[in-house]
Amino acid sequence: MGRRAKNKQGAPEPLEKKTYSTSKKLGKRKADSDSDLDDRATTRPPKKIKDSKAKPRAPDSKPSSKAKGQNKSSVKTAKSIPKSDSDNDFGDGWEDVEGDVDVNDEFSSDEFQGITNNLDDLSEEDDEDYPLRSTTQKFDFDTDEEEEGIQPVLKGNKSKQHERPSKIIPTSSDGSDDFDYDESADEGRVTMANMEARSRALDAKAAAEAELDEEELQGAVARKDEDDDFDMDEADEENDAEPFHLPTAAEREAEKHAGGPDLQVVQRRMRECIRVLGKFKQLAEKDRSRSEYTDQLVADIASYYGYNDFLAEKLSQLFPVAEAVEFFEANEVPRPVTIRTNTLKTRRRDLAQALVNRGVNLEPIGKWTNVGLQVFESSVPIGATPEYLAGHYMLQAASSFLPVIALSPQPNERVLDMASAPGGKTTHIAALLQNTGVVFANDTNKARTKSLTANVHRLGCKNVVVCSYDGREFPKVMGGFDRVLLDAPCSGTGVISKDQSVKVNKSERDFTMLSHLQKQLILCAIDSVNPESKTGGYIVYSTCSVTVDENEAVVDYALRKRPNVKLVETGLSFGREGYTKYRGKIFNPSVSLTRRFYPHVHNMDGFYVAKFKVEKRSKAAATVEEPVTIPEKFVLGEEAAVEQVQEDVGFDSEEDRPYLEEAKRRRMKAKGLRPPPRSKPAHRA
Amino acid sequence: MRPLTEEESKAVFTKLANYIGKNLIHLIDRQDEPYCFRLHKDRVYYVSESSMRLGISVARPNLVSLGTCFGKFSKTGKFKLHVTALDYLAQYAKYKVWIKPNGEMPFLYGNHVVKAHLGRITEDTPEHQGVVVFSMKDIPLGFGVTARSTVDTRKLDPTAIIVFHQAYVSSTVIRFLYSPTPSDVGEYLRDEDTLF
Numbered sequence: 091m092g093r094r095a096k097n098k099q100g101a102p103e104p105l106e107k108k109t110y111s112t113s114k115k116l117g118k119r120k121a122d123s124d125s126d127l128d129d130r131a132t133t134r135p136p137k138k139i140k141d142s143k144a145k146p147r148a149p150d151s152k153p154s155s156k157a158k159g160q161n162k163s164s165v166k167t168a169k170s171i172p173k174s175d176s177d178n179d180f181g182d183g184w185e186d187v188e189g190d191v192d193v194n195d196e197f198s199s200d201e202f203q204g205i206t207n208n209l210d211d212l213s214e215e216d217d218e219d220y221p222l223r224s225t226t227q228k229f230d231f232d233t234d235e236e237e238e239g240i241q242p243v244l245k246g247n248k249s250k251q252h253e254r255p256s257k258i259i260p261t262s263s264d265g266s267d268d269f270d271y272d273e274s275a276d277e278g279r280v281t282m283a284n285m286e287a288r289s290r291a292l293d294a295k296a297a298a299e300a301e302l303d304e305e306e307l308q309g310a311v312a313r314k315d316e317d318d319d320f321d322m323d324e325a326d327e328e329n330d331a332e333p334f335h336l337p338t339a340a341e342r343e344a345e346k347h348a349g350g351p352d353l354q355v356v357q358r359r360m361r362e363c364i365r366v367l368g369k370f371k372q373l374a375e376k377d378r379s380r381s382e383y384t385d386q387l388v389a390d391i392a393s394y395y396g397y398n399d400f401l402a403e404k405l406s407q408l409f410p411v412a413e414a415v416e417f418f419e420a421n422e423v424p425r426p427v428t429i430r431t432n433t434l435k436t437r438r439r440d441l442a443q444a445l446v447n448r449g450v451n452l453e454p455i456g457k458w459t460n461v462g463l464q465v466f467e468s469s470v471p472i473g474a475t476p477e478y479l480a481g482h483y484m485l486q487a488a489s490s491f492l493p494v495i496a497l498s499p500q501p502n503e504r505v506l507d508m509a510s511a512p513g514g515k516t517t518h519i520a521a522l523l524q525n526t527g528v529v530f531a532n533d534t535n536k537a538r539t540k541s542l543t544a545n546v547h548r549l550g551c552k553n554v555v556v557c558s559y560d561g562r563e564f565p566k567v568m569g570g571f572d573r574v575l576l577d578a579p580c581s582g583t584g585v586i587s588k589d590q591s592v593k594v595n596k597s598e599r600d601f602t603m604l605s606h607l608q609k610q611l612i613l614c615a616i617d618s619v620n621p622e623s624k625t626g627g628y629i630v631y632s633t634c635s636v637t638v639d640e641n642e643a644v645v646d647y648a649l650r651k652r653p654n655v656k657l658v659e660t661g662l663s664f665g666r667e668g669y670t671k672y673r674g675k676i677f678n679p680s681v682s683l684t685r686r687f688y689p690h691v692h693n694m695d696g697f698y699v700a701k702f703k704v705e706k707r708s709k710a711a712a713t714v715e716e717p718v719t720i721p722e723k724f725v726l727g728e729e730a731a732v733e734q735v736q737e738d739v740g741f742d743s744e745e746d747r748p749y750l751e752e753a754k755r756r757r758m759k760a761k762g763l764r765p766p767p768r769s770k771p772a773h774r775a
Numbered sequence: 776m777r778p779l780t781e782e783e784s785k786a787v788f789t790k791l792a793n794y795i796g797k798n799l800i801h802l803i804d805r806q807d808e809p810y811c812f813r814l815h816k817d818r819v820y821y822v823s824e825s826s827m828r829l830g831i832s833v834a835r836p837n838l839v840s841l842g843t844c845f846g847k848f849s850k851t852g853k854f855k856l857h858v859t860a861l862d863y864l865a866q867y868a869k870y871k872v873w874i875k876p877n878g879e880m881p882f883l884y885g886n887h888v889v890k891a892h893l894g895r896i897t898e899d900t901p902e903h904q905g906v907v908v909f910s911m912k913d914i915p916l917g918f919g920v921t922a923r924s925t926v927d928t929r930k931l932d933p934t935a936i937i938v939f940h941q942a943y944v945s946s947t948v949i950r951f952l953y954s955p956t957p958s959d960v961g962e963y964l965r966d967e968d969t970l971f
Contacts, residue, residue: 552862557837
């Protein structure tokens, strides 16, 4: 798996092979590195200071920058040093003073163990290598480019990213990984050995590219109506002072016509949008609204990660902006391969031992499950070992353990799995039942029941009845279950890393249809449960989707439609609470008992789990409430109403006609017919 | 789903007796719970009575499987054991063969067991006797028919076949030439389509 993961991670690289078209700075730096390499150490710090100082002024310095255009850079630098000292309290002041040293120190301690004397070359390496880095690393390393303001956000980002993959996906580029330690140190040494040669080669390349850059710069400059290329430093200044200009609608249109923006541009724009949206009051351009920034960000996410616009918007609405990008980023990386021990045939320790002997590198998933194993690397195909064939384990995503753990079936119960293929959860249930009781494994799709049956037999589940019904038929086929698991068919927005086609093939219509189906299914599931059950009476609803209308909305619907069910704790120790409010919709407050799981937080597929308890249908409860409320309403208006009614008892057809006509129009619309234009607008008045 | 007829039961039990002999009684008279054999779409299922009663409410076209599938009746009325019955066969098998780790994969790919791969074998196994094949770690891998008796195997050369992988020469859909009939757990991978 590890090998595959690396390949996958590497994949985004080609996207960024384009050269820098955004910054004039780089072109200049390349040029000057060409001319004088050793000077860098002396020239960089002042520049750094200038950069970082210029940045904070971004919003207001834009108009004045042109006026200052004639200033020489040296003057500027001299001026800026004391200033930066004076306003140290300004967010990133600490970086002004020792920014460079800090950054380099970090690198040397983090990555290039023991190399401290080659700071310049290192930082240069960073600059030059930058376009080749994969997307995740990008966020980590481009600290000395234009990131001062955004630093805090990105640091958080970085630390999280490290927490996550370091355990699961050992990326060789990620130097801070424990077990890659020696390797990366080696790499560092090699780099050091031929650092000189490499950097020289890069410089030569840079020189060649410098001209190209120049041209591109011109283009970039033209976009901003700035043709003051006569002073490079000034241009630099410009670039930093106005780090980010949100394109107007017209500009975006033009960009689209030109064949879409450069990915590098898009990426930078995304970063900047996040930064601006984080501190909107301070950083936003005047007379640009927040929604303009969000729209731009969503559009950029859609183009950068390849989503359709609808889905990009829908998913990014779920999170704060910075987190949304993390989510999209996590969808590019595969989740770890996990297996579940079949406790009917073996124990986890024995299985782990057997697999280790076959050359599989694995480890328990976490404290929350005692049957899961996470596979790091395997020299044999993990789905064809004798142990697999003998049914000692099941290849199963970590997230699909969750609904069964929540369901927690007890021996001798009758359990229904409404949408069960390919049987990972069904066999888990059977294992928890210890082959007692009975499990009904249902799946609509006949073809998929083949693999379901095969898995059930392979894992030695002897209490399973496999059937193929539409789930909505279920209370009719059979009811009286102690527990029902409904792993509903869904859009799969939680498993985009597994199935990239979701990015483009889901439209609004799919979501409406799916949530409709889910609502039908959940009611059927509730009705199939025996509320009188002594040990059970539970339903678990789960989806591998993260959207609210497939999850909380469905759960809320079920709560409204079936007064005898209530949500209970899922029994899962982690996961985020479900939304009780979402974009103007207010759900039942108990929806917070449900659990959401995200790829970027929990490093498992996006998932949602809700657990219901069905209580006895109490007729009293329903009838008590209504008689109390309804008569009261009547009583209030009764005196006035009675008089009116007595005055004119018959129907006033004239008055009713507009309403009737309106109803007729609506009916036609609902049928998909086109109603005739409103003939008499007078009716409306 | 219906109970087996007299003839059908006879066919099934003869076949099973070839592997588990008198232990067959343990399948029918169980201590824990009454179990029964049921026929559904040519396949024979071994299922607890309580499951079977619940399974009755599933309509025939919608019922895919219940309990454990033991095998199927061919169109000519012969009964063939499926590898899905391996759990029970392994539990009650009279004669067993253990194969060495380097013989596991060849066997799972549908080859016969050769002498070089033979780890252990039950004493006094007769010729043409149904045996269950285990790995050295006692994981049941499949079943087959011995080519020679235990005594005879002593004087064979290492490449000689000890256990025929094909327990039955019959008319199943042959998807892989090297796997004439399914009788090892590798079949879960190879023959999933025809198995159920």
